[in-house]
């Protein structure tokens with residue numbers, strides 16, 4: 544059959560939930576200062592990079608990864624102070640672990656719930672795994688509406704509640720007592736997503752010993768290793784054992800394990816970078832607040848959400864103008880009514896942040 548005769552493929556076998564959405568869009572950042580994805584802007588010192596190269600050169604690429612990298616897990620558990628008796632599950636980024644948890648809990652009619660707006664993957668993974676996703680609106684100041692949230696938990700009986708700590712894209716830490724109330728009320732799992740731990744320095748990990756329905760999710764991404772794709776889930780071995788069955792056997796590749804193992808001996812370096820970024824975040828927040836027509840929100844993460852006067856039309860214009868000045872940030876103005884007029888900027892190096900502020904002043 545010639546190409547001309549070939550009919551378009553019939554996609555009707557693809558599930559409606561899949562066909563209804565567009566693929567997660569990662570914009571082309573070629574030639575732009577990249578302040579859109581919460582990456583750590585610092586690369587490794589040359590000497591450390593060279594040593595890492597030597598280490599990676601010794602990795603046997605012809606062999607499958609260990610299906611259970613026990614030695615690495617034990618080192619990681621020690622490094623993070625995992626409470627006695629708790630277990631760890633490694634994932635290809637925490638994105639994969641979010642998916643695995645939902646997949647394991649996706650009984651017919653099961654619900655997944657999260658305060659909303661929050662991390663997009665909670666909603667996407669729920670839909671792809673056939674779960675009902677319930678996003679419970681935040682208050683206008685992005686805090687939790689305690690009564691609304693508890694009523695939604697009572698009404699929907701979610702298998703999993705995801706709480707981003709601090710919340711992406713708003714940047715705030717929620718009220719701790721309200722989260723405790725969620726842990727009391729939830730009929731299933733409560734996952735505290737601590738992707739921004741190096742910047743929030745606030746954790747639920749010690750609570751694991753007291754709370755059988757709590758899991759803590761973390762990642763190497765935001766601390767400076769987004770490219771290696773490594774996340775980990777902490778919790779009771781009974782939960783971890785179930786999710787481990789759903790995990791693809793070789794989900795964490797040998798180069799990732801070697802690079803992460805190498806960096807576990809150099810956490811001081813990453814901690815130094817995080818400290819610098821926390822200081823830069825606070826400086827950037829002050830500078831943003833001095834810009835006319837900008838409302839910048841407090842952040843416990845390595846990004847800042849801010850609102851421009853003039854609503855989402857103005858936000859689109861500012862976003863495009865910044866891009867024209869060579870600066871890529873994230874436009875969040877259209878993802879939820881609570882985020883009308885909002886843009887999100889990742890904290891970069893001091894000079895990147897200065898360039899951003901200058902470009903913003905020129906874009907308003």
Ligand SMILES: *Cc1c(COP(=O)(O)O)cnc(C)c1O
Nearest residue numbers: 636637638662711738762764774
């Ligand atoms: C960035 C982010 C993650 C990270 O996911 P990885 O797959 O580990 O890179 C997880 N949760 C939240 C809330 C995030 O913002």
